[in-house]
Amino acid sequence: MITCGWKKMNIVSLCILPVFFLLCSGAVSCNLKKKEIDPAQSFTKIYDKSDDFSYTAVDIQQLPDGGYIILGEIIKDEPRPYVLRLDSEGNARWETSYDDFIVKENSNNGNTLDLEELGSYALPIADIFVFNEEYYFFCNKIDKTTDSINIALIKLSETNHIPRQEQVDSYFLEDFYVLPIDAKSTSDGHMLLFALDPYETQISFLKINPDKRIVWESEPYYFDPACTSAYSVLDKRFNFIERVESPGKSNFFYHGYLDYANIGIGYPTCFAITPLDPSTGSIDFSNALTVVPHGRPFIAMEWDNEKFYGARIGNGLVSFVFQPAPNAEIIVTQQFELNDSAPVCIKAMTVNDTPVVFFAGSAKNNRIVLYAYILSSEQTMTVAKEYFGHTHIYEAAALIETSNNGLAILGSTYIAGQLGRICLFKLSKTDLETILDNAQ
């Protein structure tokens, strides 16, 4: 077939094909991945379920193994808690189910066949607490037998994913119709709970240790019932207690309902920022912060040493408030694109030794918007923005700094505009640097 023709084949022709492929390889090598993306550094996930329930996000914490624990809500007949455990790459490990949060009792002693539903747990509140490999959160317990609502402390663990209510002895918590409003972890590894009785119009603070013992319980404070009319206790935007890391100072501030007019703070308002005594939980009215313009509530606050950052609402707008030093001039920036009916999250951190304050909110175009304010000095700032989401609603729920110098944004979205699902955007340090490079 092919005989002596090869001998006389043009050398150039023989070289064409290998050279051609060498050129191809060289060109393609330029198209090969310039960097390998570590899936634990950067990922975007929307967690789907095959049921038609709606899932929304409440809080997230990172775990010592680099994974995450997410607290959310499943909404079917009522908004019950939902816990989702992820590994460091955002892959689901385990979860709780809607029926895990039914209050049950064995009606036939020892016989598990006859179970009677006594009620359910609903409306979980942030934060979710992590103590070793145990996870705790507060929620409402709806008791059908007594037609009451109480506070419940729920526990899960890595070895036992079935949620269980923990018994906490407290006269306040045993009262009917007491609602858990906010909870934060303390610097000494305890849980600080803000509870509210809407019928008695009083609030109280409790500090609980991981052994479920009450460390202290504050005296109850009355609040003006008009405040709960103006801003509902179920309003997910508000974070009523915030921790401040400042040596020698009261390390919690309360920002919420109080009868300020009667207590003599000087001006009638539903919202002021007042310190809490860390040993008793009592409110120090005499040291209310003046950073708050009278009457306008903050929906997010963060202290970074003595610097204050907040997001407040008023006149249908969200404004960011900065006080870069205790006596420095307060800077207020109005954010016209933000939806004031959605939560805002704040995280102050450093990126490449640069102090940055991140705000995550929900824009009017249905996207999550992440603002990065770079504080060059007490009076000068530059800002960068990044959007997450498109078309369907995306709302921010929580913002945490991760162990690999990144940022995780927890949010909720609606698949095809219909069913709520939890989403998580993990940004690496490189991603944050890229965002900051665009600051103006």
Added chain:
Amino acid sequence: MTRTPHGKIRRLKLTPVFIFLLFFAAALTVQANEKNTGESKRVQLNTKFRGIAHQMRELYQNGKLEQVTGLYETHCLKEGKKKEKRVFKKVNKEIRAEIYRLLYQSFTAMDKHKAADLILRRFLAIRPHEKVDKSDWVYIRKMAAEKYYVAPRFLVGITLGTNFTFMDTGQRYMVLVPVDSSEMDDYRKDYGFHMNHSRGTRLGIILEYALNKNISISLQPMYSTLNFQYKNQFKREREDREDVTLDYTHRHALGYIGVPVLLRYGWIKGKFKPYVQAGGYFRILTSAEKSLHAFSLDPENGQKDYEEEAIVDVKQQFTSVNFGFLIGGGLEYELGGSGIRLRVEINYRHGLNNISDTDQRFENKELMFSFYDVFDDMKPRTLALSVSVLLPISYKAFKK
């Protein structure tokens, strides 16, 4: 960038085709202009060599064979060499054929068969379709047929065809992930073949150079579209009611300009000449568009309770370069002695590199957050059917 579709998106991106045709027309115009100015020079040249041919004829008839060949060496060859002068190659073919005929007969008579062979091959190259008549050329043609196979040396042509694409997927990626890992397979994209949506088109030119009577090398710059589709579905189980599914259909049209390079082996016997070929291709992405259709049906009444359509530019999500190898074969038919070749062929193209740009995979926000889609790693596999028409530009008499 999103547009609401009006009709199907499968169409050629004509801009590169128009640019190519424009270039071709410009080249032809330049050539025509050059032809006019050289017209008078050509007439002078032909007149001169017609005279030389006449001289050679007279010398041959007088038996002065050495002078016949001497005239050729003086006027037609480069000094001291065996290669012909470029100016001689511009002489009218009729005149050259007459000169070659006289030379061939002279060398044959002088028993210089090697030289005669060379002249004969040159003659055959310019007169491949010489009609047989009752001159003494009948004998020469018969002799030639036994020793040589006259075939086109250089061909140009156009090729038009269709292709069917299958995607070989590697690593899979998702934005919408099931919490229950046992459902992961249900969330994977289904790259099923669909006759209409996996079919693309191709249009190009062929530049072919014969190395010998069987083997040729071919460059085929062309524009082609590569179409493929995949689907995914998200099921929703409902208590006491029928399940609902959310269906997404993703259709893609990628436009490429590429240059396949092929080595072709053809059989020379028979009216329909089979051939096989192999080679490689290299192509550059010019456009990439995705058409999306999402809907869900209420099973109780069959009505759509959700529907969304969009066209999204996804060029950034694909690599700018794709290359691979190809093998194939076909049949060639020469149209009635005119020299024009018709070919029908089928080729398989095997892409060697991942066409998804891994750096840009998660950068299309609309795709990710509106349609929950990111591209998997993919290597294209294409089956192409083509019809080609080729015109010989020059011939060569190859030894059998």
